[in-house]
Amino acid sequence: MDDDALMAKLMAAFDDDAAPDQAGDEPRPSEQPFDTQRFLAGLDAIFDAHAAAKAGPYLEQAMIDAENAGDDAGLLTVLNETMGFYRSQGRHKENQWIVQRALELATRMGITGTEAWTTTLINAATAMRAAGQYDQSEDLYKQAQASSERTLAPSDRRLAALHNNLSVLYSETGKTHQAEVELGEALRILESSSPDAETDLDVASTHTNLALTLLAEDKLSAASWHAAKALEIYRNGHLEHSAHYASALAGYAQVRFHQHDYGQAVNLYCQALQVIEECYGKDTDYYRITENNLRQAEHEASEHAPANVSQDVSQDASAGGNGSGTPGAAPAGTPSAAVPSATASHTGTSPICGLKLARECWNAYGKPLIADKYPEYQGRIAAGLVGHGSECYGFDDDLSRDHDFGPRFCLWLTDEDYAAIGERLQADYEALPQSFMGYGPRESTARAQGAG
Known part of the structure; x- marks a missing residue:
């Protein structure tokens, strides 16, 4: 999508229906209400166009607009979206201020004990985890768990998101068994609530997270299966241009690296970088970390040239x-x-x-x-x-x-x-699944089965 088309969508998302009567007048809340749905539609248009550079200014303007309109609920929505975006961009210092503002606003609104409060706690905890503030993050996740028991149904997918994110915290703090337990529960909720688990992006993301956790526990075969399953789901659902696809590619690359298949790891990391650049740009933690992993894989590939031929087969x-x-x-x-x-x-x-x-x-x-x-x-x-x-x-x-x-x-x-x-x-x-790399299941002729 070119810039003109993108701006047209954004203008449609924020019509100037309530413009001031005279040039130079300051808009008042009653004159310019904040439209949350139009805000979300405009943000979707930006991400659909992979124009991440426009998202920051758009979110900052939306905060001002919601505040000027006196719309606390709209402002809380903007702050929740901003937490996710700043986290993806590695803007962790700024994000801590957004987290604090969102929690204070939610408390002032008196929404504790509601679904909106649970969602805000989960987003805040995830932002603090990404910032390396693990103690604060775990405390917020525990509050979110307690709140979710009162506000969310057992099959609510937000519960799965909570288990998924909590597992990442446990993985990053060396509690891999606890991480595996949380991911197992997340996968159970998602698969049971999904209309089609074989094309479900959230199911795929959980498989990737589970693969990395199992890898940390030296469960290589299981890690390989889950990493491959995630990629299969992305392809089944034609989700290869989703930003999350990069995580699946990089996760499988890590598995292949541990299998000493360095050439394939290089290939996968390169694909992941292309998706990250397309969705977020190069100036992000995601890009830098993946690029560093690529360099390690390239080094190992050169050290083990000419090819990664299996050493444990006799022929x-x-x-x-x-x-x-x-x-x-x-x-x-x-x-x-x-x-x-x-x-x-x-x-x-x-x-x-x-x-x-x-x-x-x-x-x-x-x-x-x-x-x-x-x-x-x-x-x-x-x-x-x-x-x-x-x-x-x-x-x-x-x-x-x-x-x-x-x-x-x-x-x-x-x-x-x-x-x-x-x-x-x-x-x-x-007992293994019947498809691989988008091919299969294989249909064998009688001759291939030994007939004649």
């Missing part, structure tokens, strides 16, 4: 055929179905070949699965892709995905290892 089979050339290949029961939800390397704009898709699946899920559940067999299992589909020969493109194409990888075990863990590994593999 990476990628040619077509029946796999008979793979030493110790199990003739039956070898997992080769679909794998979990999503990674960030596929944006839906450029196709990915089947071999690369298979490698991405292995690095994201197969490797962590074996490390978590079968650690004593690491280094004894081969991973790759074989079969009758054109992707196994490297001939696949958008037109040739006529059969057997989709997310999968194969694992080969020695006869001895297959006898010990084959059935259990097969069950674990088949």
Whole structure:
């Protein structure tokens, strides 16, 4: 949206219906009422246009307008929106003044014990947490919890926001188990109240937060699943231009970094920076922190060049055929179905070949699965892709995905290892979700299943 179009929307949001009778007259409250809905519509127009630079002046003018109109409720709405915006911009010092003003105004209005009071407490606590004022933040969150018990229904999504934000506080203060508990409760509320949890932005954000918390607890496989699930939801709902998408990308990048897949981490961090720049600009804490993480990933990628080839497989089979050339290949029961939800390397704009898709699946899920559940067999299992589909020969493109194409990888075990863990590994593999990177579920032909 260009500036002229944006200004037209803002002018529509704030018509000068009650202009002073004479030039130079000061507007009086009765002459120029504050329209909260128009204010919110104008703010939405700014964010929809990714014109964050205009939001600050717009909010500051709205504060003046609401105060001149004597509209305390309107002013409280503006202050709540300002807290969120200043937090996103890293303007924490200024935000502490906004927090104080909002709490004093709400107290003066006598709204303690109402939903508006609960919402204001949550926003204030989150702003103080972002400013590093953890003691004040926790105290405000506890007040918000007590207020919410009286004002919000058990399925109210604002309760989920409270649990989500409180989990971030616990994560930042090293209380990771408490953080995981809060996130589990947030996810339960959101999934039960959502009309479609598979396209719900709040559900996706909670999966990202849970992934990072599990990562801090060294639960790598579970962290990888939740981070990928978040990206799948963003793509299902076509939410890739949401500002929150950057957090999902950066969260998955962090998981891949811990999986030593530094090249993929670099790719994900770069995508996250593009979204942050588009939505907030470069002069923000979000951009600086993510850029610093990118530099670390780039350093590790250069240190581990030329490529991140899996070190715990004895053979990476990628040619077509029946796999008979793979030493110790199990003739039956070898997992080769679909794998979990999503990674960030596929944006839906450029196709990915089947071999690369298979490698991405292995690095994201197969490797962590074996490390978590079968650690004593690491280094004894081969991973790759074989079969009758054109992707196994490297001939696949958008037109040739006529059969057997989709997310999968194969694992080969020695006869001895297959006898010990084959059935259990097969069950674990088949329990994984059926889509990945926007592809799937895979539809296999009879021939691919061994018929004939």
